Amino acid sequence: MKELTANYNVLNDLFSTPKIIGLVANTNEGKSNMIYYLLEELNKKYNFKVYTYGLRCNVPKTLKFNSVAELEQIKNSVILIDELFSLFDVENKRARRQIENTLRLIFHNNNVLLLCGLGEGFKKFISAKLHTIIFKKVTFADLINGSMVKNVVMGYQGEEKGSSILNLDVDESIIYDGLHYHKVKIPYMEQYDSKRNNKPILVKKC
Secondary structure (H helix, E strand, O other): OEEOOOOOOHHHHHHOOOEEEEEEOOOOOOHHHHHHHHHHHHHHHOOOOEEEEOOOOOOOOOEEOOOHHHHOOOOOOEEEEEOHHHOOOOOOHHHHHHHHHHHHHHHHOOOEEEEEEOHHHOOHHHHOOOOEEEEOOEEHHHOOOOOHHHHHHHHOOOOOEOOOEEOOOOOEEEEEOOOOEEEEEOOOOHHHOOOOOOOOOOOOOO
């Protein structure tokens, strides 16, 4: 398995030029953990501006935004959106043109935008704007038929692909850069796990 520090330089590939990236996964499959890891690695090696939306944990050297109006004014930066559902009303067909215009403007403003969400959130018009797609564990039935996201994952023929699911471990991801698939391993970022201190729902009787 290729690590992030192997021949495939994931940081350079993902963040060196303006692009729109989709991070697609089922619930509780490490989407946010991957975002935190990428931020940590970027901060070790580069000076850059980063804006975030929807992250539960505070990350040093990041700026938060809370609206599309703020988002559209960001330039020359890395932008990370966790759970795109909560910022964009992707189910509203009337909002489609507005979302398309926003994505076009973000790209024009020399940004790298990473959209993180469930498979069902990547509608055809959003999928068509993606330059790179990152997959974690995904159920094929949750993806939109005819979308680029579904077409790309169905085109993958690795051993992790079943008939109904891309069965990756929680610390694994597959990155499609438009030409090739790259499998990478993402370490667990315990300090950013907002669920690690949750109390058990069921407590065994004494």
